[in-house]
Amino acid sequence: MGALPDAGTGLRPGAGGRGHTSTATSAPTAPRPRRPVFTSRQGLTVAAFMAPAALFVAVFIYYPMTAGSQMAFRNWNLNDLTDTSWVGLQNFREIFTDPVFGTVLSNTGIWVVGSIVPQFVIGFALALWLRRRFRFRGLYQAMIFFPWAISGFLIGILFRWMFNSEFGVVNDLLEKAGLISEPIPWLADPKTAMVAVLIANIWYGVTFFAIMILAALQSIPDEIYEAAEIDGAGKVRTLFQITIPSIRGTLSLTVLLRVIWIFNFPDLIFAMTGGGPSNETHIVTTWMITVTQQGDYGRASAIGLIVVAMLLVFSVFHLTATREKSTTGGKRTTGRMPRTRRTKGTVL
Amino acid sequence: MSRRRTATALCLAAALVLSGCAVGGGGAADGTVTLHMVESLTNPTRTAVLKDLIAEFEKQNPKINVDLISPPTDQADQKIQQMLQSGSGIDTLEVRDITSGPWSTNRWLYDMSKDLKGWAGWDELTDNAVKYAKDAKGRTYYIPYGFYGLSLFYRSDLVTAAGFKNPPASWDDLLEQATAIQNPSKRQYGYAFRGGTNANSNAVAVIEAYVADKIDRDNGFKLTDGRTIFSAPEALTALKTYFALFKKASPPSSVAWGYPEMVEGFSNGSTAFLLQDPEVIATLGESKAISRQQWTTAPLLTGPGGKAVQPVATAGWGIAAGSKHKAEATKLVKFLAEGDAATTFDKKNSLVPILKSAADDAYYKTGAWASYVKMTENPDAYITVTQPRDSSWWTEWIQKSDAEIQKVLLGKMTPEQLLVGWDSYWTAKWKSQ
Numbered sequence: 026m027g028a029l030p031d032a033g034t035g036l037r038p039g040a041g042g043r044g045h046t047s048t049a050t051s052a053p054t055a056p057r058p059r060r061p062v063f064t065s066r067q068g069l070t071v072a073a074f075m076a077p078a079a080l081f082v083a084v085f086i087y088y089p090m091t092a093g094s095q096m097a098f099r100n101w102n103l104n105d106l107t108d109t110s111w112v113g114l115q116n117f118r119e120i121f122t123d124p125v126f127g128t129v130l131s132n133t134g135i136w137v138v139g140s141i142v143p144q145f146v147i148g149f150a151l152a153l154w155l156r157r158r159f160r161f162r163g164l165y166q167a168m169i170f171f172p173w174a175i176s177g178f179l180i181g182i183l184f185r186w187m188f189n190s191e192f193g194v195v196n197d198l199l200e201k202a203g204l205i206s207e208p209i210p211w212l213a214d215p216k217t218a219m220v221a222v223l224i225a226n227i228w229y230g231v232t233f234f235a236i237m238i239l240a241a242l243q244s245i246p247d248e249i250y251e252a253a254e255i256d257g258a259g260k261v262r263t264l265f266q267i268t269i270p271s272i273r274g275t276l277s278l279t280v281l282l283r284v285i286w287i288f289n290f291p292d293l294i295f296a297m298t299g300g301g302p303s304n305e306t307h308i309v310t311t312w313m314i315t316v317t318q319q320g321d322y323g324r325a326s327a328i329g330l331i332v333v334a335m336l337l338v339f340s341v342f343h344l345t346a347t348r349e350k351s352t353t354g355g356k357r358t359t360g361r362m363p364r365t366r367r368t369k370g371t372v373l
Numbered sequence: 374m375s376r377r378r379t380a381t382a383l384c385l386a387a388a389l390v391l392s393g394c395a396v397g398g399g400g401a402a403d404g405t406v407t408l409h410m411v412e413s414l415t416n417p418t419r420t421a422v423l424k425d426l427i428a429e430f431e432k433q434n435p436k437i438n439v440d441l442i443s444p445p446t447d448q449a450d451q452k453i454q455q456m457l458q459s460g461s462g463i464d465t466l467e468v469r470d471i472t473s474g475p476w477s478t479n480r481w482l483y484d485m486s487k488d489l490k491g492w493a494g495w496d497e498l499t500d501n502a503v504k505y506a507k508d509a510k511g512r513t514y515y516i517p518y519g520f521y522g523l524s525l526f527y528r529s530d531l532v533t534a535a536g537f538k539n540p541p542a543s544w545d546d547l548l549e550q551a552t553a554i555q556n557p558s559k560r561q562y563g564y565a566f567r568g569g570t571n572a573n574s575n576a577v578a579v580i581e582a583y584v585a586d587k588i589d590r591d592n593g594f595k596l597t598d599g600r601t602i603f604s605a606p607e608a609l610t611a612l613k614t615y616f617a618l619f620k621k622a623s624p625p626s627s628v629a630w631g632y633p634e635m636v637e638g639f640s641n642g643s644t645a646f647l648l649q650d651p652e653v654i655a656t657l658g659e660s661k662a663i664s665r666q667q668w669t670t671a672p673l674l675t676g677p678g679g680k681a682v683q684p685v686a687t688a689g690w691g692i693a694a695g696s697k698h699k700a701e702a703t704k705l706v707k708f709l710a711e712g713d714a715a716t717t718f719d720k721k722n723s724l725v726p727i728l729k730s731a732a733d734d735a736y737y738k739t740g741a742w743a744s745y746v747k748m749t750e751n752p753d754a755y756i757t758v759t760q761p762r763d764s765s766w767w768t769e770w771i772q773k774s775d776a777e778i779q780k781v782l783l784g785k786m787t788p789e790q791l792l793v794g795w796d797s798y799w800t801a802k803w804k805s806q
Contacts, residue, residue: 103454104475104765189634190626191560191643207557210625213568215783301569302628303779318451319768320475 096326103320116327133308148234173232181296184225215305241272277347407438413449413467457481460695464702468515468691474763482514483692488703494711502727515691516710519724521650525671531645540671551622563622565644570631573774582676583611593758603796612788654723670744
C-alpha cells in the first residue's frame with residue numbers, strides 16, 4: 026500500500042500504517058516541489074495585491090496590540106486619566122505580589138487540565154462511535170455537534186440556573202434520584218464551584234474534539250482496519266497501533282488549539298460565577314476582565330501580556346515535544362513533514 | 374468604464390461620504406439636529422418609557438431628533454466610557470453618582486451650570502435633587518431623574534403565619550423573624566441575602582444603622598470625629614448580626630447572589646424578606662408566584678438606637694463634553710427634569726421622585742410607597758446620608774469589599790479582620806487626597 030492521502034486533517038503521508046505493510050516503508054522519496062519564481066514585475070504585482078490585506082492587518086491587529094502593550098507600562102486608569110505616566114514594571118510587580126494571583130494561576134491550571142483531559146477522552150470515544158455506520162448516524166452527529174453552535178456566555182447562563190441550589194434542575198434531579206437529601210450550593214461553595222464550571226465546559230468542549238477527531242478518523246482507509254482484523258489484531262491494539270498513530274498530527278494540533286482556547290475562555294466562568302465565590306473560580310482571563318472593569322487598563326494590559334507569554338511558552342513546548350522524529354535515526358526534523366516513515370516490519 | 378462614468382461614480386461616492394459625515398456630526402442641511410443619547414441602567418420597560426418621552430420632546434422640538442442607544446446594563450457604563458474617551462458619538466447620557474466622579478475628572482462631562490442659570494425647573498426640584506445636581510464646587514454634570522433608596526420588602530402572609538404581628542423594624546427583629554420563617558426542607562428561606570455583586574452596599578447599610586448617632590451626614594463612611602465608620606465598636610456588632618442572617622436565615626447559594634437572584638428569590642416566593650430599591654415595586658407587580666396582597670414594604674431597618682441611615686443613590690441626565698449640540702442637549706435634559714416627563718419617568722420606574730409636587734401626590738401615599746412616605750416624614754429616625762460614591766476609587770472599593778464579604782461568608786476571614794482592612798483602606802485613601 027502506498028502513502029495515504031493527507032485529506033486535510035494534518036495526517037502525514039504514510040502515517041496511517043505504521044508498520045502496516047512493507048510497501049508503506051519503501052515508498053520512494055518524491056522530489057520536493059519547486060517554489061514558483063517570480064520576476065520582479067510579477068513580485069511587485071503580488072505585493073500590490075497583498076498590500077491592502079497587510080495594511081488591514083497592521084491597522085486592526087498590530088496597532089491595537091502595540092498600543093495595548095504599552096499601556097501595561099503606564100499608569101492607565103480610566104477612573105483618572107489625568108496622569109498616564111510611564112511606570113515601568115510597576116503594574117507587573119502589583120500583579121505578582123497580589124495574593125489573588127496565586128489562586129488565579131492554580132485555578133487556571135485546574136481549569137485547563139480538568140477540561141482538556143475529559144473533553145479529549147469523551148470526544149475521542151464519541152468520534153470512534155460516530156465513525157461506525159448505523160441507523161440515524163447523521164442525526165446523532167448533528168445532536169452531538171449542536172452545543173458548539175451556542176455562545177459560551179449563553180451556556181454559562183444556562184448552567185448557572187441549572188446549578189442554582191434552590192431552583193436548579195441539577196439538585197432537583199439528584200434529590201428525586203435519592204442521591205442527596207438537601208440541596209448542594211454548587212456555585213456558592215468553593216469546593217463545588219470549580220467542579221460545576223468544569224462540568225459545563227466539558228459538556229461544551231467535547232463537541233470540538235468529536236468533530237476534529239471524527240474528520241481525521243474518516244480519512245483512514247477501511248482497508249487498513251480490514252487487514253488488521255485479518256491479521257488478528259484486537260480492538261485495543263488496533264486503537265493504539267493504527268488509529269492513534271494515523272491521526273497523531275490532528276490530535277496534537279487539536280490539543281494545542283484547545284489548550285489555547287480554554288486558557289482564553291472566560292465567557293463561561295464569567296457567566297456562571299463571575300470568578301467567585303471569593304475568587305475561587307477566577308482564571309487569568311476572568312481576572313483580567315475584572316481588573317478591566319475596575320478601570321485599571323494598565324494592570325489589565327500587563328495581565329494580558331503575561332497570558333501571551335504563558336501561551337507562547339506552552340505552544341513552543343508543545344510543538345517541540347510533539348515534533349516528529351525524522352527517518353534518520355531519531356534526528357529531529359526542522360518542522361517539515363517527513364515524507365516516509367521508518368517501520369519495523371508488519372505489526373498486524 | 375468610461376472616464377465620464379468614472380467621474381460620475383466618484384462624484385456620487387464623494388457626495389455619499391459628505392452626507393455621511395453630516396449625519397455623523399448630527400446636523401442636517403435643513404437645520405435638524407440629531408442628538409445621540411445613551412442610557413446606562415437599561416431595561417426594556419424603562420427604555421419604552423424613555424422612548425415615549427423622547428417622542429413627546431421631538432414633537433415639541435421638530436428640529437431635534439433623538440437617537441436613543443440602550444446598551445445592556447452590565448456593559449453600559451464601559452461602553453459609555455469608551456464612547457466618551459473617543460470624544461464623539463454622545464450628546465446626552467445617563468450619568469450615575471458612581472460614574473460622575475471619574476468621568477468629570479477625565480473632563481468627559483459638560484458642566485451645565487451656566488446653561489441652567491435662571492432655569493425655572495430649579496424651584497420645582499426637591500432639596501435632595503438640587504443637592505445632587507451640584508458637586509462640591511457647584512458644577513452641574515447631571516440632573517438627577519430620581520433616587521434609589523432602600524426599604525424592606527416583606528411577605529406579609531409569611532410574617533403573620535410565623536406568629537408576628539408586625540414586620541421587622543430593626544435588624545435584630547429581621548434576624549428573629551427570618552430565622553423563624555426559614556425552612557430549607559420546604560425551599561422556604563428567610564432573607565434574600567446579598568453576597569455577590571454589590572454585597573458591600575447592604576453590609577455598609579447595617580453598619581451605618583448601628584453608628585447612626587455619630588455619623589457624618591455629608592460622608593456616610595465617616596463618623597463626626599473624622600474616623601471611619603468601620604473603626605467604631607458598633608460596626609462589629611452590626612456585622613455579626615448581619616452575617617448571622619446569612620448563616621441562620623438565608624439560602625446557602627445567596628453567597629453569590631446579586632441583584633437579579635435576590636429579586637428572583639423574593640419574586641418566586643422562596644424568600645420572605647428582601648432589602649431593595651423601590652424600582653423593585655414594578656418588577657414584583659408582574660410576579661406570577663406571589664400576588665399583590667402577599668407582600669408590601671416596611672421602612673429601612675434601624676439599629677439599636679432606633680435609627681436607620683438611608684444611603685441615597687442616584688443617577689440622572691448629563692451632556693458629553695465632546696457634544697457639538699450642547700444647546701439642544703440642554704433642552705432635552707431640562708425637558709426630562711421637569712413637569713410631566715419627570716413625574717412619568719419616576720412613577721413608571723418606581724423611583725423616589727425629584728419634584729416637590731410628589732409630596733401631594735396620592736400615588737406615593739399608598740401601598741408599597743407608604744414606607745417611603747413614612748421615612749420622608751421622620752427624617753430624624755431615618756437619616757439620609759451621602760456616601761462617597763463619586764470617589765475615583767469607588768469601583769476598586771466595590772470589588773475589594775465584595776470579595777472580602779464573600780471571604781467572611783466562606784469562613785476565610787473574620788469580621789474583625791474585614792473591619793480593620795476597610796478602616797485602613799478608607800483612612801489611607803482620604804489621606805492621599
